[in-house]
Amino acid sequence: MTSLRVVGGSVLSGEITISGAKNSVLPIISATLLSEQSIILDNVPCLDDVNTLCGLLKELGVSVISEEKGVLALNAAGVNKTEAPYDLVKNMRASILVLGPLLARFGHAEVSFPGGCAIGVRPVDLHLEALRALGADISVKNGFILAKVDGRLKGCDIHFDCVTVTGTENIMMAACLAEGRTVIHNAAKEPEVIDLADFLRHLGASIQGDGTDTIIIDGVSALKKPGRYRIIPDRIEAGTYLAAAVITSGSIRLNGVNPSHLTAVLSLLKEAGADIQRGDTWVSLDMHGKRPKAVSFKTEIYPGVPTDMQAQLMAMNAVAEGEGVIEEAVFENRLMHVPEMRRLGADLKLIAPHTIQSKGVTSLTAAPVKATDLRASAGLVLSALAAEGVTTISRIYHLDRGYADLDEKLKALGVDVSRVSDDSDDSSSLSVERA
Numbered sequence: 001m002t003s004l005r006v007v008g009g010s011v012l013s014g015e016i017t018i019s020g021a022k023n024s025v026l027p028i029i030s031a032t033l034l035s036e037q038s039i040i041l042d043n044v045p046c047l048d049d050v051n052t053l054c055g056l057l058k059e060l061g062v063s064v065i066s067e068e069k070g071v072l073a074l075n076a077a078g079v080n081k082t083e084a085p086y087d088l089v090k091n092m093r094a095s096i097l098v099l100g101p102l103l104a105r106f107g108h109a110e111v112s113f114p115g116g117c118a119i120g121v122r123p124v125d126l127h128l129e130a131l132r133a134l135g136a137d138i139s140v141k142n143g144f145i146l147a148k149v150d151g152r153l154k155g156c157d158i159h160f161d162c163v164t165v166t167g168t169e170n171i172m173m174a175a176c177l178a179e180g181r182t183v184i185h186n187a188a189k190e191p192e193v194i195d196l197a198d199f200l201r202h203l204g205a206s207i208q209g210d211g212t213d214t215i216i217i218d219g220v221s222a223l224k225k226p227g228r229y230r231i232i233p234d235r236i237e238a239g240t241y242l243a244a245a246v247i248t249s250g251s252i253r254l255n256g257v258n259p260s261h262l263t264a265v266l267s268l269l270k271e272a273g274a275d276i277q278r279g280d281t282w283v284s285l286d287m288h289g290k291r292p293k294a295v296s297f298k299t300e301i302y303p304g305v306p307t308d309m310q311a312q313l314m315a316m317n318a319v320a321e322g323e324g325v326i327e328e329a330v331f332e333n334r335l336m337h338v339p340e341m342r343r344l345g346a347d348l349k350l351i352a353p354h355t356i357q358s359k360g361v362t363s364l365t366a367a368p369v370k371a372t373d374l375r376a377s378a379g380l381v382l383s384a385l386a387a388e389g390v391t392t393i394s395r396i397y398h399l400d401r402g403y404a405d406l407d408e409k410l411k412a413l414g415v416d417v418s419r420v421s422d423d424s425d426d427s428s429s430l431s432v433e434r435a
């Protein structure tokens with residue numbers, strides 16, 4: 001095992017460039033299965049999840065070439081298999097996104113139930129019911145989703161009972177090659193959904209309404225346009241580094257960002273005392289050496305405060321002046337970082353189901369901690385920045401799924417951080433196993 005060693009006490013200062021969005025690049029890579037054309041993607045982040053998905057596509061017969069860092073060339077003309085086996089999807093829930101494209105283009109697909117972070121119930125049923133509405137015959141056998149359709153899928157009205165990002169993306173991709181019009185009601189509005197729609201339009205799809213709760217797709221027989229497309233910047237990565245600067249009373253500038261995607265987070269950071277400036281593709285933050293003030297919030301679907309920023313903002317509250325209340329309203333198991341933050345000295349109390357009250361302390365104290373999921377890992381790294389001494393964070397494979405070049409970017413901002421080998425495997429001591 002590899003752990004992350006963080007020396008606390010540094011004040012973040014400097015500038016870095018934000019990577020492409022993890023939650024955009026995964027559906028967009030999956031969407032290349034819809035086309036026989038050559039496609040080049042720019043601003044692709046170097047992440048384990050990207051490598052996992054590319055490995056899956058190669059297994060299906062897709063040509064995947066990494067031309068240089070951040071650039072992928074893909075061609076799915078040679079797909080010769082429509083089965084996504086368990087050993088290739090067990091570590092990543094986003095692998096379910098190959099289901100819609102495979103079914104729409106080839107008329108059949110077998111996809112193992114996916115894994116990923118154990119942060120709560122994220123049912124696949126919404127995907128399956130929507131595909132059935134489009135005319136697919138869906139069954140589940142031995143842990144596999146078996147899907148087939150006689151001819152093309154048929155457009156229809158789809159009403160999601162609750163907002164689902166991957167469900168919206170999966171059905172949007174499948175509907176691109178369906179016969180007739182599909183209308184998705186209660187659709188997700190995230191920037192990553194818009195990015196996928198932009199990419200599909202780039203290939204020749206007919207989509208409108210993305211960014212609203214009603215998306216309309218008029219199916220086409222094939223996506224015939226080759227092309228080059230640039231992935232949007234990662235708003236969660238950007239928010240993480242901004243929160244890190246607030247925690248350390250620092251001053252940083254982020255380049256290659258879209259500030260309009262960060263509205264809810266920037267509002268909270270301003271409330272915490274940050275001086276924030278922005279341009280079209282950059283954001284700067286300066287705490288002027290001041291300690292942050294505690295904030296209260298509830299996680300919500302976009303454009304609310306993202307659940308993916310909850311752990312990082314809780315780390316901020318742990319060292320902020322005053323008390324704050326954080327309610328996790330998206331995933332029921334996304335407070336597993338709380339006991340680990342307490343090990344570092346954070347005063348965090350469960351006051352209601354999924355609700356934490358924080359009382360800020362002037363500083364935390366280093367201790368060994370264990371990450372339980374991707375964003376919990378980020379929250380623990382940020383906590384370690386405010387801890388006196390050296391904190392060792394184990395199970396950091398979670399971080400490598402979602403943060404590109406984390407070590408190098410933190411070092412560029414003045415943090416003493418390194419990776420250390422740990423020969424012991426203590427994963428069995430945690431109740432949450434790697435999926």
